[in-house]
Amino acid sequence: LALAAGLAAPEIPGATGGADTDLAAKAAAALALLANHAVVFIHVEGPDMCAHARDARAKSALLARIDAELIAPLRTARPDALLCVTCDHVTHCGDGRHHPHAVPFLLHGPTALTHPAARFDEAACAPTGLRIPSGPALLELILRGTANPPDGGADLTARQG
Numbered sequence: 548l549a550l551a552a553g554l555a556a557p558e559i560p561g562a563t564g565g566a567d568t569d570l571a572a573k574a575a576a577a578l579a580l581l582a583n584h585a586v587v588f589i590h591v592e593g594p595d596m597c598a599h600a601r602d603a604r605a606k607s608a609l610l611a612r613i614d615a616e617l618i619a620p621l622r623t624a625r626p627d628a629l630l631c632v633t634c635d636h637v638t639h640c641g642d643g644r645h646h647p648h649a650v651p652f653l654l655h656g657p658t659a660l661t662h663p664a665a666r667f668d669e670a671a672c673a674p675t676g677l678r679i680p681s682g683p684a685l686l687e688l689i690l691r692g693t694a695n696p697p698d699g700g701a702d703l704t705a706r707q708g
Contacts, residue, residue: 578620
């Protein structure tokens, strides 16, 4: 997909698309790309694959690895950067299927909006009222260099629609 969009897409040894993917190699590749690019996208397919397999323990273990082996090194190396962590859809471990629920997102960095949720999961994020209506709206927010929605509000729905 990146190549079709004209983006750089490095070959990353050990990047498997599964729960065994080399997250440290993905972090290193992202940091190398940030030397010449303002924006880097990192795709980690493993949690979705674990959910499709209905393996909640494997998904939880992989999410902990993502925190330790991917997110932490990026935050340490680039504390000035705005980091967005999200997924493209919800896949429940209970039935292994995609669901149309809103996905949680986390923004970290010097311009990030303080998030009111105590945890980073669908159940904790849903009642906060913080909503971004679409992926393009979230990307617009990030590319503006700020994690604060326009007009100081926490909901872009009115602005987009």
